[in-house]
Each structure stands twice: as structure tokens, then as C-alpha cells.
Amino acid sequence: MDIEGTVLRGPDFEPVEGRVVVEGDEIAAIEERETESDAVILPAFVNAHTHIGDSIAKEAGAGLSLDELVAPPDGLKHRLLRAASHEEKVAAMARTLRYMESTGTGTFLEFREGGVDGVRALRDALAGDGVDFGERDLEAVVLGRDDPDVLPVADGYGASGARDADFGAVREATREAGKLFGIHAGERDAEDIDPAMDLDPDFLVHMVHAEGDHLDRLAETGTPVAVCPRSNLVTNVGVPPIRELAERTTVALGTDNVMLDSPSMFREMEFAAKLSDLPAREVLRMATLNGAAIAGLDCGAIEPGRRADLLVLDGDSDNLAGARDVVRAVVRRAGSADVSRVVLGGETVHRA
Template sequence: MPEQVYQGTVLVGEYLEAVTGTVVVEGGIVTAIEEGPVPTGHWIAPAFFNAHTHLGDTVAMDCATCGDLSDLVKPPHGLKHRILRATPRDRLVAGMQASLDAMAATGTAGFADFREGGPEGVLALREALEGSPLHSLILGRDGGEGPGDGVGISSVRDVADAEEQVTRARAAGKAVAFHAGEKNPDDIDGALAYDPDLLVHCTHATDRHLRAIADAGIPIAVCIRSNWVLGVTRGADHPPVKKMLEAGCTPLLGTDNVMFVQPDILREMAFVETVTRLPPAEVLRAAVRGAGLAGRTYFIEEGEKANFIVIDALRSNLRFSSDPVASIVRRADRGDLLETVINP
């Protein structure tokens, strides 16, 4: 592969230091970040990792945007599960492919998905991924941890054989993830008892829970737009993202069910920053560092794989911005993206 050169304002490393210069990529690796005068109409920023999706729900898009959480998504008889069972495989695969394309077009290079439907559900997502450059962590259910990369459990309250599923995943050296604390805090301790690799939501986690999660080093995928749509929060304290950071937790951004929310991290960041008032750099880091779930880093550093976005600030009023990080979080949209660079 020939050398590739990208020039502009580069957000370097985890601290997102804005450097005017050139990024050199050879064989998919960032081989040099050379500071110096170049045209600065482009911004080069880390690609995003969507830390929690349910891509199968694409086929149930907008069929219900309100109602009781359990009636909508609780396995095995929630509305989404009834729709998934009734959907032909080819339509399910096509829907997931469409959402994969939508993620790539909005700067996402990878994702972690809770995949319903057992082994066949996981294989359907793998089929959808054929030809896609996106990195994935597929967390199966009901035996789907076999062909998947691990197990994604709805809640310790919803699944009678959680211990058995976790045991199978651990024996195979695979990841374990739980939904916890979405509607109330009552299932968080139960999830923590399994020492999971990922917790999703923690919308109603207490200070005690956050200390335990931080001590265990478990990242938390927060899905704030989904929480608002589903009515499990109406304020900045749930999920308690500021407290998560103060306690030493690692929040990641996810978009949750495509049934309710478009899998667009740009939209997610803008909403999160508005609701939480977190510094934009914290929001952007949360949108990027989920790549660690897939054993990767998307932060732009020499020697790392090149997984970044190129924004053409000259296309819009972004050309008047003096703070690329803030503008990417608050203002950038699909039309500003020139390219999403993804390497295996």
C-alpha cells in the first residue's frame, strides 16, 4: 500500500492536542506526525467506537418510541423480540448492513453489539459485516457466545441462566457484558458479582456502585439519548457521568437500540454535551476509547493503526471555529465528514 498523507489540524493522542501538521500512514500504520505549517481547512480526529448497539433492531425502527421499558425490550416477549422472531433473515441482514453503513458514514470505525437470536443471530450479523471495514465485538445471547466474541446479558433479573452463560463464555476466554442499572439500581450488584468486562447503562448507579466499578476497572457504556427516549431519566444526574469520572470510572458512549435511536455518535456527542455539560474533550474521549473493548486504540499516535476521521471545516460555518474539539462534539454532522479512515 503506498504512503498516504493527511494534512490539517490533528488531534493527537488521548489528550487530543491540536497540532498543525501532517499525518503519514504506511501499511495502515501512522508512521509519523510531523508538526509544521500546512493548510488547516481539514481536521483530523480519532474515529469513533459505538460501545453499545442492538443493530438487529433496525427492522423495528420507529415502531414504538414510548411505553414501558419491559414491554418494549425485555426478553423474550418484549415488542422488539417479537418483531425479530417474525423478520425473515434476509431482511434482518439487510437492515443491519444499512446501519453499519450509516455508522461508517458518520465517523464510526467499530462497535460492540448485543446480538439477539442465539447462534443464528450472531451469524446473521457476521454475514452483514462481510465487506464492511468496521471492527466489531459481537456479544451473543442464548448460546450466541459460541460463534460470538462473548455474551451480552440483558439483566440478571431477566435471565434465569446467567451464571451458566457467563461460565461458558469465561471457559472459552470470551467477554462478558451486562445491562445494569437502566431502570433502577437493583440489578447492579448482581451484575458486579460476575466481574464483567463491560457494564451497559448504570443510569441509576449509586456512589457506592461507582466506587466498586472503578475499583474493578470495568468500563461503562452510557446510552444517554436512549435513556431519555425510554423515559428512564430526565436529568443530568442519570446516568451520573460526572460522578463516574470523579470516581475514576471509564465511561464510553453507545447509542443502544436502533429501534429508538440512530446509531450516530456525532448526534450522541452533541446530546451528551448539552445534557451533562461535560467538557467537550471528555465527551470526545468517551466516544473514542471504547475501541479498547475490541483490543484497539483509535487515538492518533505514531505506531498505531490509522483509524481516524477527516473533517472538511471549509464546507460549512465550521471554518470560523477556533476550537475543533468543541465543534466536533457540538456541531459537526455527516455533511462535514470528508473521509473515515479504517484499518484492520
């Protein structure tokens, strides 16, 4: 498979005219050459933090506080999840997966509620079991929650926050199993940041209320952070200091709860870019390569040997035509209507 156009090559997304050569599920080469194509080719997105079980409750709970919405065990989302059948959750998640795939997300890191049963529901949604949409080709990194016994069936553990429980034992279990441990921290206030960092997590989520000493500590440890600014704004907890975090550690973008926001990485990039005023290349890296680095995956950049997860945009769409800075246009302007093709694992999974 060859795809021609303007290729955003490598970790710095250098725009080059040419083609991406795909062999099997890998990128074999990037060849510079003249083409007639207006396509813009970039890595498929890596969504670094999701809760897609919330697909059963989109836009529920308007006006509720963060705790009333999502705090375990009796926040609104948890009550709705308990009330929903396995089949209802699978069907709702399958629709969200189809949307994510069609809008260029190739990989996502999911904090999956419901213990073993919750992980199985997501696996069923990915496999298309019992739904009309068929199997999805996204790669899911599933971090189970609510039950330490979830580790054998999950890719790691996603802790709700250090104030909710003592996660020391489960952190040690993930380390022994060689699996990921992520934890929410600093979402509503700064009180749980140091206890979360004391666990030496593989990554932190949110860090809205990171203060100077926390930023210094991040610089020392290099602990990555997944930020979800649209979600934080909706729940009225503030917005993360994205620029300050990025100056100290690896920062990736996530869309958080489907209950609150669409899992669109286009929208997340645009909001993060305009909120932080960081260079477009850095924001695009947050939406691709940085999330892949957190999960230890070989996607997120167009380089030989990496997994062929590619997003192809129509550079001659009414929205993108005439862009003087193609990377900035991708980050601040592009949207789902500009998607012409999505390739995951070397296979075309969506075509406009």
C-alpha cells in the same frame, strides 16, 4: 497515504498542524508542519453499545415502556425480530452499517440477539452477502445473546440483565474462552446493579440508577461503563450520571437500539457533553479511545503504531468555520454533513 490538516493527536487530542502518515493499516507517524488544509483529523468513533438488529423496526413502539419495547423474550423488538426473515434482517443491518461507516464509526460493540443465527446475520451484513451495498470495513465486536452456545461464533456474551436469568455459568465460560462479558445494569432501577457487578463483568451498560454505594464499588473495581443517554431519555428511565461515573471509572458512549435512535456518535457526543458539561476532550475520549479500551483494540487515538481508523472533517464547512476551540466544536457542533473522508484500516471507505 498522507492526510494533512489539524490533527487531534494522542489520547488528549492535542490539535497540531501537520499530517498523519499511514503505512499499510497503521499510523506510521504524525508530522508537525505547515499545511494549506482546513481538514480536522480525529480518530474514527468506537460505538460502545449497539443493537443494530433493531434496524428492521425504526421508530416502532412509540409510547411503550422499556419492558414493552425491549424486555426478553416478548418485548416488541424481540417479536419483530422473530417475525423477520434472515434476509430482511441482513438487508436492514447492512443499511445501518453503511450509515455508521459514512458518519465516522470505525468499530462497534454489538449485543446481538438471536443466538448463533443472530451472529451469522450480522456477519452476513458486514460481508455484504445478499445485499447491494457490498462489504463493510467497520470492525464489529459481536457479543451474542439468548444462547450460551453462541460463544464459539461470537466475540463474547452480552447479557440482558441480572434479573432476567442466572448468567454465572456463561460468565465463567467467557472467562475461560478469553472473551468479553458485558451486561445491562441499572437501566430501569438500581435493583440489578449489585448482582450484575457480582459477576465481575468486563463492562456494564447504562447504570442510569447508580447510587452512592454503586459508585464507590465502581471506583474500587474499575469496571468500565458504556452509557447511552439518548436512548435512556427516549425510554423514560432517566439519564445516567455521566460526570459521577467518569470520576470513578472508564466511561464510553454507545447509541443503543437503532429502533429508538440513529447510530450517530455525533449526536451522542453532543447530547452527553451538554448533559454532563464535562470537558470536550473527555467526551471525545468516551466516543473513541475508551470504547477501544473496553474491547482491547488498538484504535481510538492518533498515535504511531495504532490502527489507521481516521475521521476527516471539513474544518471550513459552514458549520465548523470560525471555531475557536476545535475539539469543543467537534464534540458539540460537528455532524454528518461535515464529514469529508473516512479511513478504516488504512483504506478510504467513504468520501463526501
